Amino acid sequence: MSKLPRNALIQKLNHLVALDPLEIGILNELCKENGYIAKGQSLTTHDFDSDIVTLLLGGWACRYKILNDGRRQITSFVLPGDLSGVRACLFGVTDYETEALTDCSVANIYGTDIVNLFKDQPRLAAAITWGSAREEAMMTERVVSLGRRTAKERMAHLFLELHWRLESVGVAERLAYELPITQELIADCLGLSIVHVNRTLQAMRKDKLLEYRNGYVVLKNSKKLKQICSFASNHLEGALHPDLVDI
Amino acid sequence: MSKLPRNALIQKLNHLVALDPLEIGILNELCKENGYIAKGQSLTTHDFDSDIVTLLLGGWACRYKILNDGRRQITSFVLPGDLSGVRACLFGVTDYETEALTDCSVANIYGTDIVNLFKDQPRLAAAITWGSAREEAMMTERVVSLGRRTAKERMAHLFLELHWRLESVGVAERLAYELPITQELIADCLGLSIVHVNRTLQAMRKDKLLEYRNGYVVLKNSKKLKQICSFASNHLEGALHPDLVDI
DNA sequence: TATTGCGCTTAACATAGGTTAATGAGTTTT
DNA sequence: AAAACTCATTAACCTATGTTAAGCGCAATA
Numbered sequence A, B: 001m002s003k004l005p006r007n008a009l010i011q012k013l014n015h016l017v018a019l020d021p022l023e024i025g026i027l028n029e030l031c032k033e034n035g036y037i038a039k040g041q042s043l044t045t046h047d048f049d050s051d052i053v054t055l056l057l058g059g060w061a062c063r064y065k066i067l068n069d070g071r072r073q074i075t076s077f078v079l080p081g082d083l084s085g086v087r088a089c090l091f092g093v094t095d096y097e098t099e100a101l102t103d104c105s106v107a108n109i110y111g112t113d114i115v116n117l118f119k120d121q122p123r124l125a126a127a128i129t130w131g132s133a134r135e136e137a138m139m140t141e142r143v144v145s146l147g148r149r150t151a152k153e154r155m156a157h158l159f160l161e162l163h164w165r166l167e168s169v170g171v172a173e174r175l176a177y178e179l180p181i182t183q184e185l186i187a188d189c190l191g192l193s194i195v196h197v198n199r200t201l202q203a204m205r206k207d208k209l210l211e212y213r214n215g216y217v218v219l220k221n222s223k224k225l226k227q228i229c230s231f232a233s234n235h236l237e238g239a240l241h242p243d244l245v246d247i
Numbered sequence C: 001t002a003t004t005g006c007g008c009t010t011a012a013c014a015t016a017g018g019t020t021a022a023t024g025a026g027t028t029t030t
Numbered sequence D: 001a002a003a004a005c006t007c008a009t010t011a012a013c014c015t016a017t018g019t020t021a022a023g024c025g026c027a028a029t030a
Helices: A008-014 A021-030 A086-091 A111-120 A122-148 A151-168 A183-190 A194-206 A222-229 B008-014 B021-030 B086-091 B111-120 B122-148 B151-168 B183-190 B194-206 B222-229
Strands: A035-037 A052-058 A061-066 A072-078 A097-100 A104-110 A176-178 A210-213 A216-219 B035-037 B052-058 B061-066 B072-078 B097-100 B104-110 B176-178 B210-213 B216-219
Touching: A008 A021, A008 A052, A008 A122, A021 A111, A021 A122, A052 A086, A052 A111, A061 A183, A061 B122, A072 A122, A072 A183, A072 B122, A086 A111, A086 B122, A104 A111, A111 A122, A111 B122, A122 A151, A122 B061, A122 B072, A122 B086, A122 B111, A122 B122, A122 B183, A151 A176, A151 A183, A151 A194, A151 A216, A151 A222, A183 A194, A183 B122, A194 A210, B008 B021, B008 B052, B008 B122, B021 B111, B021 B122, B052 B086, B052 B111, B061 B183, B072 B122, B072 B183, B086 B111, B104 B111, B111 B122, B122 B151, B151 B176, B151 B183, B151 B194, B151 B216, B151 B222, B183 B194, B194 B210
Parallel strands: none
Antiparallel strands: A035 A104, A052 A104, A061 A072, A061 A097, A176 A216, A210 A216, B035 B104, B052 B104, B061 B072, B061 B097, B176 B216, B210 B216
């Protein structure tokens, strides 16, 4: 393993393919922190024709959609190591807003550089594509949660998924992590009312399943939590197609 | 425009990039109908290590997940022109089942051939990637529906989205299409009970919004339907990044 | 140190949608 | 043509979750 510095994206991709020093060098060059976004600001500059992909390096953000009467649905949380705006850049489609939930540090990357990656660095391109595939898998799980799981099950699933993701970029402890968001945001993510989020949280505290106070989550009984929502992390894992590994 | 034969995939991709005759030729070769799957069968052979991507050419299928107590959530309908198993093939992950809802004709494609497409035909690869991006966009809409839309809104959205997709592969009339599935399947897609699907359908019939009998849907007031769920099709459209068009 | 405000908590009440169960209309099987 | 199924339909009743509204605690501001 090389001693080059690692950012969250590299850590994430490295779970999939063992990156060689050259590739790590390229990524480090591409992913230099060069921006800062204050809490509440939009992550993606909405100048249409903006040709920028944003890599989140530190902090939390979310993607959401608002219906005409104000109902909001958060479609995903954006964590360190996640790219934002790839689709907008490649296909000129934006179908949601992205907002910083905390102050964030980011790397703004030219869309052209991403496209070049696809031309010149097939393994890296494949790894990035795998990132998108993982997002889609998480989306699938969210559909299942919202469609068929109860409030308690949804909640268990969310807290476990966040832990898993944060751990894979080195930002979580073994059974705890910082969750710097309000219950209202959790409600808008789980398709519940804020009151019911609170009720459910209380109940789970009482059952010694988890603690969640002051922006800090402790999974007190992760085994039980996993049972409750039949959590499996396989959808977050993967192995590259052999033909692609050896390019 | 060339006079070569078109299958559903070609029609779909052609909305994104104007394919040249050579590319159409490659796709036609790759997408020859070579399989038939009976209603109720799994679309993807579940032999692990199977290295096959399935292109649906005719018929309907769906992806779903079943919770341990039998609750089922359909995560998406698979229509002609849709690829199935790309992620499984590239990353060895399967996180849902895929089942034929009608008898289906398909093209089984070797994963290797898809991978080669990524190496040799960047525009086609980009177009296929765009297909995945579109699926993710639809997934996002589903999350919004399940999380924040009422039964009636969800239903309106589903019927409009299906019409849009079917039209784009030439399998729908201007305001009508065949929907060869049961109300139970609609329920499992919309996260509702079968009884409530029926209730909602009755109400929408009475309001002259749509007809749906004998597997045939007629959108009687598509304008109103669009208002109800603030349907927008922009998430289904897109334009390729300029750098990719001219490769 | 008073004030304001945001986020958390709780209680009382309301409802969209779930459950159970029975009936009917077509279709397939025997 | 009877029996057996599968789907759609309807009614009666139930519950998970939503809504409204009111305190509470703490941090930021004045």
